[in-house]
Every structure is written in structure tokens, then in C-alpha cells.
Amino acid sequence: MRIDVVTIFPEYLEPLNVSLVGKARARGQLLVEVHNLRDWTHDRHNTVDDTPYGGGPGMVMKPDPWGEALDRVEARGRADERTATADPVLVVPAPSGRPFTQALAVELSEKPWLVFAPARYEGIDRRVIDEYAGRWEVHEVSIGDYVLAGGEAAVLVITEAVARLLPGVLGNAESHRDDSFAPGAMADLLEGPVYTKPPEWRGRGIPEVLLSGHHGRIARWRRDEAFRRTAAHRPDLIERCDPAALDKHDRAV
Numbered sequence: 001m002r003i004d005v006v007t008i009f010p011e012y013l014e015p016l017n018v019s020l021v022g023k024a025r026a027r028g029q030l031l032v033e034v035h036n037l038r039d040w041t042h043d044r045h046n047t048v049d050d051t052p053y054g055g056g057p058g059m060v061m062k063p064d065p066w067g068e069a070l071d072r073v074e075a076r077g078r079a080d081e082r083t084a085t086a087d088p089v090l091v092v093p094a095p096s097g098r099p100f101t102q103a104l105a106v107e108l109s110e111k112p113w114l115v116f117a118p119a120r121y122e123g124i125d126r127r128v129i130d131e132y133a134g135r136w137e138v139h140e141v142s143i144g145d146y147v148l149a150g151g152e153a154a155v156l157v158i159t160e161a162v163a164r165l166l167p168g169v170l171g172n173a174e175s176h177r178d179d180s181f182a183p184g185a186m187a188d189l190l191e192g193p194v195y196t197k198p199p200e201w202r203g204r205g206i207p208e209v210l211l212s213g214h215h216g217r218i219a220r221w222r223r224d225e226a227f228r229r230t231a232a233h234r235p236d237l238i239e240r241c242d243p244a245a246l247d248k249h250d251r252a253v
Ligand SMILES: COc1ccc2nc(C(=O)O)sc2c1
Pocket: 093, 094, 095, 118, 119, 120, 121, 122, 123, 141, 142, 143, 144, 145, 146, 147, 148, 149, 150, 151, 154
């Protein structure tokens, strides 16, 4: 997978050099290029924003730098043999976007090339999204119902959620199966509690079932704990569970 990010804060994307995403880049499983939007400005002050038509507070990101930047990113991607025949998918983090979910992470992880356009200020001139929607797949995505100052934090969240789904990135392929929100039986359940050594810590032991070596009982206990945690923290998800899929999950373990 190739990921391009166009931003006025390239340094904000430094976390993509470490941990899971950093290792995937080092192994060549993921190519990430971060571009400074200001490289496509031509005035002395490298201006990327201007006042909104129709008045109102704040500033709007100008279309010209974005158009030049995205065209250049497309040209560079097409010059890369790994994406020469692919079409970029534009991902625009925005408070007005569709909620980012594990299902969308799975959908995006199957694309060969993502181009992120995180906004700042009051957002990007709408004509930019309209221009690229004419020839690229475009997703406007929100990572949550709260106010951020820009889209770069969303890029970090989306990139990590997508990268961990790429083949070979997570050591244990099974790890995906019981993820919270993983498609299938666990699609709408939160993961239950986890434990590791030592067997006793500050007078607290381990649930006996986890020491039993009985895989069927352990799986059922984990499923029940997931139900318990979901009912406590996200009751809204319980009615979305598919009892048939859960039953199949139980029978499979
Ligand atoms: C101005 O650019 C913004 C502002 C807020 C914001 N919030 C997001 C979210 O995903 O919640 S993306 C995003 C972009």
C-alpha cells in the first residue's frame, strides 16, 4: 500500500515513523510520503488560506495549492511501478465526514493507494473535493464527535487502524479475529479483559478458567466477558450483535 499525506504540518506525521507503521514502512509493506502543502504556494508568505466567501469567522484553505499538490502527488504515484496502474483514494478527515469504523478500516486496507488531505482552519474550499470526486474515489471521514483543530490527528488514527490490517503487519494473523469491532461474530462486541504473568500481583490472581488449558471454556469465558463489557460500556452495540454469527463463533472455538 502507498499512502500520501498532504499537510501544512508535516512534523505532525512523525509518529508514522515509529512502532507498527514505522516497522511496516521499514519492511517495505507500506510506503508513506508526507508532503508540505506550502511547497505548492508561490507567494512570499506561502499563503494557504483566505477569508471565506459569504463572510463568517476563520479562514478557508485555498483551492490552488491543493490542486497543484494533489496533481503532483498523483503524478508521483503513477510514476511508482507499485501504483502505476492504481487509482488513488482520497481520504478527507472532516468533522462532517462519515464515522470512521473498523468496517471502513477494512475497506480502506484493501485499497492500493490512499491520499490523505487533512484540513486546517475552517476546512478546504469545497471545489477541491468536487474536482477530485470526478475522477478519484473520495471518502470524507470523521474519527469522532468532538472538535479537533485539524485533520492530522485523524490521519494518524486512520493510518494505524488500516496499516495493522495489511497482510504480515501484525505478527499473529489471528489477532484480527478477536479485535473489538472485527467483522464477523465479534463485529459489535468490545474485547474482554486480558492478563499476563505474574500469576499474582498485589494480591490479585488470574481468573481460574484462563489457567485451565481448556480452550473451549476459555473462548466462551472471553465471549461472555466481551458481552459483559459491551453491555456495561456500549449497550448501544448489544442489539446489533448477530446471535447466529456469535453462535457460529462459539461453535468454531
Ligand atoms: C479544520 O480541519 C478539521 C477540523 C476538525 C476535524 N475533526 C475531525 C474528525 O475526524 O473528527 S477531522 C477535522 C479536520
